[in-house]
Each structure stands twice: as structure tokens, then as C-alpha cells.
Amino acid sequence: xxxxxxxxxxxxxxxxxxxxxxxxxxxxxxxxxxxxxxxxxxxxxxxxxxxxxxxxxxxxxxxxxxxxxxxxxxxxxxxxxxxxxxxxxxxxxxxxxxxxxxxxxxxxxxxxxxxxxxxxxxxxxxxxxxxxxxxxxxxxxxxxxxxxxxxxxxxxxxxxxxxxxxxxxxxxxxxxxxxxxxxxxxxxxxxxxxxxxxxxxxxxxxxxxxxxxxxxxxxxxxxxxxxxxxxxxxxxxxxxxxxxxxxxxxxxxxxxxxxxxxxxxxxxxxxxxxxxxxxxxxxxxxxxxxxxxxxxxxxxxxxxxxxxxxxxxxxxxxxxxxxxxxxxxxxxxxxxxxxxxxxxxxxxxxxxxxxxxxxxxxxxxxxxxxxxxxxxxxxxxxxxxxxxxxxxxxxxxxxxxxxxxxxxxxxxxxxxxxxxxxxxxxxxxxxxxxxxxxxxxxxxxxxxxxxxxxxxxxxxxxxxxxxxxxxxxxxxxxxxxxxxxxxxxxxxxxxxxxxxxxxxxxxxxxxxxxxxxxxxxxxxxxxxxxxxxxxxxxxxxxxxxxxxxxxxxxxxxxxxxxxxxxxxxxxxxxxxxxxxxxxxxxxxxxxxxxxxxxxxxxxxxxxxxxxxxxxxxxxxxxxxxxxxxxxxxxxxxxxxxxxxxxxxxxxxxxxxxxxxxxxxxxxxxxxxxxxxxxxxxxxxxxxxxxxxxxxxxxxxxxxxxxxxxxxxxxxxxxxxxxxxxxxxxxxxxxxxxxxxxxxxxxxxxxxxxxxxxxxxxxxxxxxxxxxxxxxxxxxxxxxxxxxxxxxxxxxxxxxxxxxxxxxxxxxxxxxxxxxxx
RNA sequence: GCCCGGGUGGCGGAGUUGGUAGACGCGGUCGACUUAAAAUCGACUUCCCCGCAAGGGGAGCGCGAGUUCGAGUCUCGCCCCGGGCACCA
Numbered sequence: 001x002x003x004x005x006x007x008x009x010x011x012x013x014x015x016x017x018x019x020x021x022x023x024x025x026x027x028x029x030x031x032x033x034x035x036x037x038x039x040x041x042x043x044x045x046x047x048x049x050x051x052x053x054x055x056x057x058x059x060x061x062x063x064x065x066x067x068x069x070x071x072x073x074x075x076x077x078x079x080x081x082x083x084x085x086x087x088x089x090x091x092x093x094x095x096x097x098x099x100x101x102x103x104x105x106x107x108x109x110x111x112x113x114x115x116x117x118x119x120x121x122x123x124x125x126x127x128x129x130x131x132x133x134x135x136x137x138x139x140x141x142x143x144x145x146x147x148x149x150x151x152x153x154x155x156x157x158x159x160x161x162x163x164x165x166x167x168x169x170x171x172x173x174x175x176x177x178x179x180x181x182x183x184x185x186x187x188x189x190x191x192x193x194x195x196x197x198x199x200x201x202x203x204x205x206x207x208x209x210x211x212x213x214x215x216x217x218x219x220x221x222x223x224x225x226x227x228x229x230x231x232x233x234x235x236x237x238x239x240x241x242x243x244x245x246x247x248x249x250x251x252x253x254x255x256x257x258x259x260x261x262x263x264x265x266x267x268x269x270x271x272x273x274x275x276x277x278x279x280x281x282x283x284x285x286x287x288x289x290x291x292x293x294x295x296x297x298x299x300x301x302x303x304x305x306x307x308x309x310x311x312x313x314x315x316x317x318x319x320x321x322x323x324x325x326x327x328x329x330x331x332x333x334x335x336x337x338x339x340x341x342x343x344x345x346x347x348x349x350x351x352x353x354x355x356x357x358x359x360x361x362x363x364x365x366x367x368x369x370x371x372x373x374x375x376x377x378x379x380x381x382x383x384x385x386x387x388x389x390x391x392x393x394x395x396x397x398x399x400x401x402x403x404x405x406x407x408x409x410x411x412x413x414x415x416x417x418x419x420x421x422x423x424x425x426x427x428x429x430x431x432x433x434x435x436x437x438x439x440x441x442x443x444x445x446x447x448x449x450x451x452x453x454x455x456x457x458x459x460x461x462x463x464x465x466x467x468x469x470x471x472x473x474x475x476x477x478x479x480x481x482x483x484x485x486x487x488x489x490x491x492x493x494x495x496x497x498x499x500x501x502x503x504x505x506x507x508x509x510x511x512x513x514x515x516x517x518x519x520x521x522x523x524x525x526x527x528x529x530x531x532x533x534x535x536x537x538x539x540x541x542x543x544x545x546x547x548x549x550x551x552x553x554x555x556x557x558x559x560x561x562x563x564x565x566x567x568x569x570x571x572x573x574x575x576x577x578x579x580x581x582x583x584x585x586x587x588x589x590x591x592x593x594x595x596x597x598x599x600x601x602x603x604x605x606x607x608x609x610x611x612x613x614x615x616x617x618x619x620x621x622x623x624x625x626x627x628x629x630x631x632x633x634x635x636x637x638x639x640x641x642x643x644x645x646x647x648x649x650x651x652x653x654x655x656x657x658x659x660x661x662x663x664x665x666x667x668x669x670x671x672x673x674x675x676x677x678x679x680x681x682x683x684x685x686x687x688x689x690x691x692x693x694x695x696x697x698x699x700x701x702x703x704x705x706x707x708x709x710x711x712x713x714x715x716x717x718x719x720x721x722x723x724x725x726x727x728x729x730x731x732x733x734x735x736x737x738x739x740x741x742x743x744x745x746x747x748x749x750x751x752x753x754x755x756x757x758x759x760x761x762x763x764x765x766x767x768x769x770x771x772x773x774x775x776x777x778x779x780x781x782x783x784x785x786x787x788x789x790x791x792x793x794x795x796x797x798x799x800x801x802x803x804x805x806x807x808x809x810x811x812x813x814x815x816x817x818x819x820x821x
Numbered sequence: 822g823c824c825c826g827g828g829u830g831g832c833g834g835a836g837u838u839g840g841u842a843g844a845c846g847c848g849g850u851c852g853a854c855u856u857a858a859a860a861u862c863g864a865c866u867u868c869c870c871c872g873c874a875a876g877g878g879g880a881g882c883g884c885g886a887g888u889u890c891g892a893g894u895c896u897c898g899c900c901c902c903g904g905g906c907a908c909c910a
Contacts, residue, residue, distance in 0.1 A: 003860095216825075217905080220825060220905085221906080224906060225905095227909065229909075229910085247910080248909095249910060250909095262910095305908085329908085330908045332908075332910090334909085335909045336910065347910065348822095348908090349908050420909075540904085540905095544905090610846095613834095614834085615833060615834060616834085619826085619827080620826095620827095621833075622832095624847080626847060627847055631846085633846095633861095634846090636860095637861090684837080688835085689834095689845080691845075691846090692834095692835070692844065692845035692846080693845085695844095696844075699845090702862090762841085763841090764840075764841035765841090766840085766891075769891045808890095809840090809890055809891080811840050815840050817840080817891060818890090
């Protein structure tokens with residue numbers, strides 16, 4: 001047989017697969033059995049350049065799962081698309097002068113070509129791009145449905161502004177006070193912006209995590225992000241006797257320990273309180289000073305407490321005590337009510353503040369056991385505490401005290417049990433060009449008017465100057481902005497902000513199911529048949545943003561009756577990142593390896609194989625170029641061995657062969673390999689060790705010259721069959737040469753459980769836990785026989801000499817340990 | 822500070838319910854084939870000690886304890902690396 005030439009083999013099979021359209025999976029017809037419908041999905045790429053090795057690993061993993069499941073009888077949908085709107089394309093466009101629509105189109109074409117060259121079994125009839133009007137028309141449509149439901153709303157708010165990208169950012173896109181993308185410090189601005197009311201779903205987003213099979217750390221990250229805290233709202237009254245100032249606390253049991261009261265500088269009443277008093281100037285200075293501080297200074301800086309006294313007091317509802325009101329930036333406007341009761345005896349931050357400004361510290365709980373530090377202040381973490389200095393509640397255990405005080409407040413209308421969340425509403429407006437237009441019109445007479453469905457899509461106009469200037473570049477497209485109001489017909493303006501890209505990717509997995517629907521984003525019956533996604537695969541960097549937003553969309557669409565399920569992704573697998581030369585492989589780091597060179601040198605099968613051989617798929621891995629050759633050698637060896645086998649016995653694929661003669665072990669080994677590979681791919685997601693098992697099997701063929709040609713063929717044919725999910729081109733080629741047909745239609749090999757064991761087993765023999773020898777016995781030998789054989793091993797006997805065996809431990813099939821004295 | 826991962830040869834990593842640590846691959850050394858090289862095939866490749874050798878002994882999975890006949894794996898206390906959150910009341 002000629003030498004293995006990947007390029008020829010791969011071109012041939014890719015042509016066959018395309019001609020036979022084997023990657024396409026039609027939607028179920030009415031009445032079809034839907035029980036085997038399976039949806040395997042990898043996160044769609046962002047077309048800012050070509051694919052790199054991280055993508056290769058991601059999509060190869062999805063392809064292995066897809067091919068494996070197909071051969072196990074599933075009808076698998078495996079689609080692909082492009083998350084094509086967004087800042088990187090636009091920023092690149094500003095640099096290069098190429099319009100984002102053009103660069104995006106070019107990048108998509110390049111990526112598509114790469115994907116086809118990799119031989120991934122993608123159903124191209126379902127391909128979509130979020131920047132195409134056929135897609136974003138429905139993004140707009142969904143926005144309008146959320147708007148009608150009150151889940152999209154507009155409000156003026158202090159928002160995070162990126163001065164470089166010249167746009168607002170969602171909370172989730174601010175990392176340590178810096179823009180997630182360009183790393184510049186974000187600023188605070190007050191703007192009218194669009195929000196999605198994701199907070200309305202906080203509890204469900206939290207509770208439904210129990211029903212999905214996701215990595216623990218992703219679940220934990222989402223939980224922390226939502227940040228649910230149970231506690232109470234306690235209403236303090238200002239010394240004017242009227243103004244009510246509620247606070248949120250998780251520790252109503254410490255209410256008697258409140259010795260002062262603190263409001264955030266952004267609190268609407270902050271300036272009001274000191275007006276006309278001697279404190280007015282100081283308070284005003286402090287408020288404007290903290291407003292000028294950047295997020296970075298405020299968040300990452302020292303935790304030194306600063307603040308000013310307002311000269312005002314509030315009354316503690318539980319004991320009518322007057323306590324001073326301070327303004328301090330350690331209280332955040334965005335959480336709870338923007339004001340707190342300070343209990344310095346039992347809260348670190350309050351204590352630090354009290355010490356800085358000489359305020360009272362009054363302990364009101366005491367641990368049943370344990371030390372009380374200094375003046376009785378300590379930060380409590382245990383539930384085992386008792387109330388002290390707390391009026392009628394003194395002596396109660398803390399949990400009871402908590403309940404009792406909350407009820408007491410509730411009865412008097414001075415408070416109630418409540419829940420606070422860290423999660424904020426999702427700010428979706430962006431003052432940028434390359435995004436989905438928000439389909440509303442601003443009319444002087446009617447206010448905000450949604451664009452009627454029959455006028456969708458609101459097309460993104462072509463503008464030549466899309467450089468950001470703090471307002472959307474769309475505002476410059478005056479002809480486009482000017483529109484007649486759909487309500488009154490009067491003169492009106494289009495909304496010029498575009499949507500956050502994460503809106504586009506929050507529903508794409510639904511569109512795949514019904515990608516050409518012209519009347520609706522998707523048909524409910526179709527999505528209900530396919531979804532939730534059975535296996536979602538992507539980078540862990542999306543643990544919060546994308547996954548949280550997509551879950552929110554699914555739940556909102558369920559409530560509106562458009563889908564019949566509440567979670568989009570039943571099983572999630574997060575792959576680790578690929579490092580190269582010690583850094584994350586990323587375009588911004590300039591250390592991106594494209595698969596193209598390696599594919600040109602060794603072929604797609606080799607690159608696919610090596611991308612999953614690097615290590616456990618959920619862990620980060622270092623790419624190193626030298627390793628690719630090893631995967632190629634393996635395929636070339638398999639190729640050669642099949643060639644030799646063909647010379648030896650011609651074509652034929654034996655369904656099973658007997659385990660007898662010198663090749664018996666090879667046959668058993670083959671069955672064990674089937675079991676290992678199936679378990680590793682199907683259950684463990686251990687793609688690297690499945691490959692190792694196949695290496696071993698091929699090695700065993702070379703080590704078994706005495707096996708019969710049929711036995712060797714059986715082992716080789718099985719190896720070819722098992723390698724197909726990883727290296728489908730060479731597998732199909734060799735399978736065909738051995739006399740098989742359409743390997744992708746062949747059922748996945750089944751291991752004969754009777755063949756999994758060997759005729760004999762090797763026992764390790766230990767004396768007092770130390771390995772002293774090995775002994776081979778029949779695998780059905782009983783314990784007595786095994787122990788006798790173990791004692792007979794020369795080196796074991798030496799170590800037993802002059803001792804008494806007090807205990808014999810036999811682990812069946814593995815080891816004997818003789819405990820001696 | 823809190824919450825997750827991770828730490829095993831020269832390197833990437835195996836080690837499934839506690840049971841022969843180092844599978845598989847990379848790299849390296851030696852050998853076969855070859856005029857030669859490449860390719861391929863074979864042997865060796867954790868460290869130390871004894872032995873010409875076959876073989877034997879000891880140590881060893883970040884560090885220190887513990888449980889156990891037996892610990893990379895379980896428990897406790899630390900150290901280091903990576904990630905997430907971080908004044909969230």
C-alpha cells in the first residue's frame with residue numbers, strides 16, 4: 001500500500017461526505033420518534049480572525065461527541081454559526097479602515113474554510129451569523145416581546161463607561177474596575193439606557209442550577225454572582241420625624257448594636273440631609289470627591305475608611321435610640337437600599353469605621369463559647385450565639401433573635417423579612433456601530449414607540465464613519481434616524497444605540513433548530529423537540545456572562561410561551577484554555593497558533609488527534625508543536641499495519657474472532673480497548689486516555705507476530721473503528737480498504753464482557769506492604785491457591801524466612817499482602 | 822480575605838471504589854536497516870546504593886503529621902501556582 005498521504009485521503013472523504021450530505025440532520029417530521037434526538041453544541045466563534053488551537057480543541061471535542069453518539073444510535077444535530085456583531089470587529093475596522101461588514105464577511109469565509117478543512121461534522125444547512133438581517137430581525141423581535149412584558153426598560157442610571165471604547169458596559173463586563181476588553185479604567189456616568197430585568201429571575205436562575213449537570217465551579221460562580229442574601233429590611237426614621245430610611249441587613253438580631261447609620265455618597269438624600277447646616281459644605285465636598293474617584297481607586301484601593309458626619313440623626317425602630325447619620329463610600333448605592341445600620345461590634349467594616357471616627361461599639365451578641373476580643377467586638381461567623389444588651393430579646397439564641405426581632409418589626413410596620421441580591425439588571429445599550437439596532441423610535445408626542453413587527457428588521461445602516469465619539473455613530477446617519485412615528489405619524493427619531501453582543505448570543509442555540517423560519521424566530525414544536533442542548537461545550541471564560549444571559553432569555557421566553565423548557569443547556573462541559581509559550585493563547589497576546597500550518601504538514605486527522613491528546617480537556621494545557629508529530633506517527637503506523645494486514649489476508653472485517661492460540665491475548669486486549677475507549681469518550685470525557693488506549697492496542701498488534709491474520713485484522717479493524725470520532729478521514733479510508741462500507745453508519749463496537757479478563761492474572765506480592773515479587777496464576781484461582789503461589793515466590797520466601805505470617809490480605813485479581821511479625 | 826481548581830520523571834500527562842506509581846506521548850541514549858541521511862523498527866530512559874550479570878536493597882507523587890495490612894488517592898495542619906469574587910451590610 002502506498003504511504004499515508006493525509007491531504008489526499010482527507011480531500012476524498014470530505015467530498016464524499018458533502019456529496020452524501022451525511023452531516024445534515026433533518027428536523028423530526030410530525031409523529032417521528034424524538035427519543036433519540038440529541039443536540040451537541042459548541043459555543044460559536046467570534047469571527048475577529050482565524051481559528052486558533054483553542055477553537056480546534058473545542059470543536060474537535062464536540063465532533064468526537066457527535067460522531068460517537070451517532071454511531072450509538074442518536075440522531076444528532078451539530079450546527080455552527082458566528083457571533084459576528086461586536087467591538088473587536090469594529091475596533092479592527094477603525095484601525096484598518098476596512099468596514100466591519102466586510103472584514104466580518106471575510107473572516108467568516110476564512111473560518112468556514114478552516115472548519116471544512118478540519119472535517120468537523122457540521123450541519124452547514126443550519127449555519128447562521130448574528131450580524132445578518134435574517135437573524136437580527138428576530139433578535140429585535142425578541143427584544144420587543146421582552147419590552148412588552150416589562151422585561152426590557154429604559155432608565156437613567158449611573159453606569160460604567162469605558163472611555164476608550166466610548167460605550168457603556170454591563171456590570172459583568174467590568175473586571176476590577178476596568179473594561180473587560182481594553183483594560184482601561186471605567187468611569188461613572190449618568191445616562192438613559194436600556195436594561196433587561198434579569199433581577200426578576202434571580203431566584204429561578206439560582207434554583208434551577210440544581211437541575212442541570214454543570215461543572216461545580218461554574219455553578220458556584222453563577223451562585224456567587226447572583227449573590228442571594230436573606231435578611232430583613234429595617235426602617236429607620238429621620239430626625240424630622242417623617243422621612244423613612246430603610247436599610248437591608250442580614251443580621252436583624254444585632255439591631256440593638258446599631259450605633260450609627262451610613263449612607264452611600266450616591267444616595268439621593270445624601271446632599272439633602274446636610275442642606276443649610278454647618279455640615280453642608282463638608283458633605284458636598286465628600287460626595288463630589290468620591291464621585292470623581294475612579295472605580296479602580298474605589299474598589300481596588302486601600303480599604304481605609306473615609307466618611308463625613310451629616311449632623312443628622314435617625315431613630316432606631318427597635319429602641320427609639322437616636323444614632324448619627326454618616327456618609328461613607330464603603331456603602332454601595334447599588335446594593336440593598338444604599339444605606340446601612342452600622343453594628344461595629346459585629347461587622348469588620350463598621351468596626352474599622354467606628355475606630356477611625358471614634359464611634360461607639362456596643363456588643364449585642366456573644367458566642368456561647370470562644371473568645372470575645374477587646375471591648376467585646378468580634379466578627380461572628382457561628383450560628384451558636386446568644387443575644388445580650390438587647391432589651392426583651394436578651395438571652396435568645398441568635399437565630400431565634402433574628403426571627404423574633406423581624407416579626408416584632410413587621411407587626412409594627414417598621415420592617416420585614418426580605419432578600420437582597422448582588423445581581424443587577426443587564427444594561428444592554430451600547431453607543432457603538434457594529435451591533436443590532438434597538439427597534440424603537442423616540443417620538444416627542446408618544447415617547448418610546450416600539451417598531452411594529454412588520455417593519456422588522458430595523459436594518460443597520462451603512463455608515464462610513466463609525467468611530468466612537470461618546471454617542472452612537474448611528475446618530476450621524478441622519479436619514480436613517482429621521483422617521484415617522486409608528487404611533488402618531490409625526491416626526492420621530494430612531495434609537496441610535498445598539499445592543500450588547502451578548503444579546504445576540506443569548507438565543508442563537510434556539511435559531512439553529514429552525515434557522516430558515518421567515519415567520520418567527522423559531523417554531524415552538526421544533527425547539528421543544530431538540531432542546532435543551534444535550535451537550536454544550538465551550539470555554540470556562542463564559543461561566544458567568546453568556547451562560548447567565550442565555551439562561552435568562554430561555555426562562556423569559558418560556559414565560560412568554562415561546563419555548564417549553566426553562567434551561568437551555570442540560571449538560572455543560574467547560575474546556576480549559578490553551579497556553580502557548582507560557583501565556584494564554586489569544587490574539588491580543590500575539591501568540592496565536594493557527595491550525596493551518598500543522599494541517600498542511602500532517603493533515604486534519606493528526607491535528608484533531610493531537611488537540612485532544614494534550615491533557616485532560618477541562619484543564620488548561622500548553623500547546624507545543626513538537627508533539628504533533630507523535631500523533632502523525634501513530635496514524636502512519638496504523639496505516640502501514642493495515643497495509644501489511646491486507647497483503648497477509650486480503651479484505652474482510654471479521655465481526656468477532658475466538659480468543660485462542662498465541663493471539664488470544666490480543667483478542668482480549670481488543671475487547672478491553674473497546675470498553676476503555678467507550679467509557680472514556682461516552683462517560684468520562686477523558687479524550688486523552690481514550691487515545692492512549694488506542695496507542696496501546698496498535699502497539700499490541702505489533703507485539704503479536706504469532707497471532708493469526710484474522711486476530712490481527714480484528715484488532716486493527718476495531719482500532720480503525722474506534723478512532724473514527726477523532727480521525728474520521730483515515731478511519732473511513734482504511735475501513736473501506738479492509739472491505740467495509742460507510743464507517744459512520746456502522747454501529748459502535750461492543751465489547752464482549754466474557755473477553756474482558758485474561759486467562760491468567762499477575763498478582764503483586766507484598767510483605768508488610770512492600771512489594772517483594774509477582775506471581776502469575778489462573779484468573780479463576782481461589783484465594784488459597786493464590787496465597788500458596790505467592791508464598792512460593794523466591795524473593796517472597798526470603799522475606800518470610802524467620803517470621804510468622806499474622807495476616808493474609810488478598811485483593812482479587814490484583815495483589816497479595818502478607819503481614820508478618 | 823473568602824470560594825474553586827492544581828502541584829506526580831528532563832517535558833505534557835496516566836493512575837476508575839485506598840491495592841504493583843510513572844500508562845500513553847514528547848525529548849534523550851544505544852542498536853538494526855542504509856554508501857549516507859531521512860523514515861521505520863528494536864532496547865533503555867524517576868533517583869541513589871550493591872552486583873560482571875541475572876538480580877537485589879533503599880528513597881520517591883509540594884511540605885509535616887495521622888488513619889490503614891497498604892495512601893498520589895482518605896483526615897488534619899501548612900507552602901506554592903492558576904482562576905473566580907472582593908467594603909454586597
